[in-house]
Amino acid sequence: MSGNGAEHQAASLNAAGLHRLVEVLIERGYRVVGPTLRDNAIVLAELESADDLPRGWGVDVSPGQYRVRRRDDGAAFGHSAGPQSWKQFLHPPRQRIWAGTRDGTGEPETDGPENEAPRYAFLGVRGCDLAAIATLDGVLGRTDYPDNAYVGRRRRAFVVAVNCTEPGGLCFCASMGTGPAAGPGYDLALTERLGGDAYLVDVGSPEGADVLAAVPHRAAGDDEITSARSEVEAAADTMGRQMPDTDLRQLLIANRESPQWDEVASRCLTCGNCTMVCPTCFCTSTQDVSDLTGEHAERWREWSSCFEFDFTYVHGGGSVRQSGASRYRHWLTHKLGTWHDQFGMSGCVGCGRCIAWCPTGIDITAEMNKMAGDD
Template structure:
């Protein structure tokens, strides 16, 4: 499993060992991973969107497809070229595989003699290979690792899926209109934590992928596929494409400490404005690659002799999420949106040492009324400036 470290990972333009794969090499890469017994999951065009699904071959990748994004808007569009990874984050994230929406925790059965037998669910280790992980989503996986693998409250089901997962990151060269990973420090170039990193290059010299290993297993897999040493022109094209993507981000966050901004904006008038638009549907939390909240629900059969406990995704927008004796703590849409935003951008630092936002823009795209997290942060910043209480700008 590729794990997050503090060491710097070489980028596409660095002088470290790198190779060039063509489309046949990408096919061989998928075949090599499947031959190792791994379930390869990657993007494919299906049902009018780029979705994550099991791949039997690299031919199922969305060659020639891109996306058109805006607040509350997503469209799959044809591209003039045959790029496989020239699309932004889709409706799913890798959370759908590492932290599925519904997981059984235990079963209980009443035996004929009246005794009750409780069996904890066994979570067998999975053997995933994720192909096409974006740098922002790589950071999101690291965030969920910190939440679900660290501390006293380890999630065994998550651990079984995450341990041994093989991560192939594809650096972003086509940011969407709702992307703001540069503001969050999560892309478009990749950080540490991958097994293989690739940058897609498509120019007059052909369609190819600059690849480099981040782990020993990544190097072993690359050694099994047709490849050639990276040439200077491919390195330069890859580095230039990633740098250009950083300059084409569709959104930004205000250049201040977001943690300080959130802490100083609890009584801001802007919360009333967003509350008038928010449906508290929870779409943003379902699409977010780092939201991790779950609840437990118990079920039984009609005889009462068999019962099960399941864990399923929950949302802080749910009225019952903060329910205590006497009623919910956060009864208004104002308080629930404020809880989500201030936790994601502010108090997440206090709990986990980082932001809970990676700048993927999914919450903007999949909000049915088009509420934009970056617009709200800028509005809060402007309101703080107007009252002379804005935090200092970040360097």
Template sequence: MTDSPGTERAVLDREGLGALVRELRARGHTVVGPTVRDGAVVLDELDSADRLPFGWGVEHEAGRYRLRPREDGAAFAHSAGPQSWKAYLHPQRLREWTADREADGRITVRAEEPARVSYAFLGVQPCDLRAIAVQDRVLGGGAYTDEGYRSRRAGAFLVVAECTEPGATCFCVSMGTGPGAPGDAAYDLALTEVVDDGGHRFLVRAGSPAGAEVLAALPRRPADEATADAAREAVAGAATRMGRTMPETDLHALMAGTLEADRWDDVASRCLTCGNCTMVCPTCFCTSTEDVGDLTGDHAERWRRWESCFDLDFSHLPGGPVRSSGRSRYRQWLTHKLGTWHDQFGSSGCVGCGRCIVWCPVGIDITEEAAALDREWSARTLPPTAPAEPADARGRPDGRTAGP
């Protein structure tokens, strides 16, 4: 948790959180946040803060996700669920244009105008905040931009909920994306939830002029040192409780140096190439298009939809698919995510949220695969060790009896 100089800090209680939702809605925002539905913490439009998942946490492991009740009534003490904010900024399915045959036989094509919506995202975890920044570079920057994405992103008001309860598959510390929101990150408000003997409250700081304006309109009190210290300790404590870690190596170089590693065969024997990891990933951005028509032949539409590099047809060319094996498709995904993403966009494509581990049906773990590749790479590239000193008859080179 890092504050920029001059950052205003205040404390909201639960009623203040409710006032925040009302204020954002009054300003014309569609408020989206976490709520409980169908046995999971999912994102949905909120008409009230009461719909937040107060008193619910999650338990997850590789290939497993479960809700669990919490006695403290916390609203944001849950790690990443099956959805990310990508579903709103880069929707799963969008119509791009329609075409109609007129009575005189002419064809009229109408481009689909981006829907005018101003989102307010409440409860963005720091790893997902970084994922939004990654998508900003991919879809909103450079020579080729997605105008629909830019339109949806331009009006988005971001309220970060700093992580105080990492999950068993979280590794944001390894990727430098959490658990606190850095002072230079692009957000409007940052909340840190505190539940202790002093009550249930939220330390809030503004990260933009728009955030400061909203904060000034809420019932609040000045930040006290006890709350600030408790919030700081909660975030610092979360950093020490990550369930996973990436190997401490240059992942970009690791991916480039292990293209022919044996480990790819091992993971390919387990991978179902189902594409779940790409669907839940908050940074994967690949799409395809499909054209549909009605039975009259007078109306046609083109739709853009999410696509996965695990699909066999994703790399299909007239001569067949470029990546026909599961091995090649998993390798493409991992080397792009951790390696060549740097070459394209100047950062990693992984933010350490752990969703790909949780929602893999067979529990493939991206951190485990990276560590295995690192071990294999080290074994092949490090010089051989010096020969061991000859052992005596009792099995120890120092002459002592074998054993502790």
């Protein structure tokens, strides 16, 4: 699943065509997941039809705040990132990795990649989140010791990206090089136009071309293509936030002993919200459990956070990072700096979720700009 659609003529869909696209994906056995309105937030959930999309809803975000609001049009994708990312479907928060019995009767149960992982179709993947999936591909998939469960889910996924034309107040994907246009990795990419009445469609894979062929569409005109591309390009200049234009890795190295870490720690609750909503944080821990009789045992893998006090616990020696300042410094330095050393890329895609869902409103772009002397 790669490409940018350059080898295919862009197509045009109307609102009915979007409905049919969802129907076709369901008919082909995919569990279609997309944005929907629930509990006063735009969340990702399985769709029964395109009617479940949050048409006419947008969001207002700022540090530590998130509010849905009514739009004055019927746009289905007229909102920025919500509290969830696609990571939860490819790298689940909790997964059983082994089960067995004391007497050894029967084969141990395992949840492996070939245990029929769901065939997901992701509808509405933004450029930042598409880059996050690519980041997880590098961390969990293309390694010497890949996470086979992740690889199985990813291989079966169909991705419908959405190019952004209205960045949110906390978006900074342009300064991270991940948006607002979707990069490689999609099967189809949509650009929503005319308040949700029309969609420009780019094809990024043979699978995407095959699905599009089953959906009523027409070739897009030159004016439509130019207008849609221009709207996406213009979005790069209306980002709500921006990282400093400097080498972030070197900036963090130079400020390793900065008093700014203690100042941030005075506000940080070390709750781990930022790592839970981050679309690229991948750390896990394992837990062994048994039933009351002790006859059945299971091993579960669960999301973990470097903000947890026990995350770096060493037997007999306690926790390596005992202060909130050291834990925050570790998270930010890894995310923006040493991730490059490990994986050859940044661990941040500029989605802004960590800013919106931090209870005390800590803004990593503000912290980095302050560190760079730009604030």
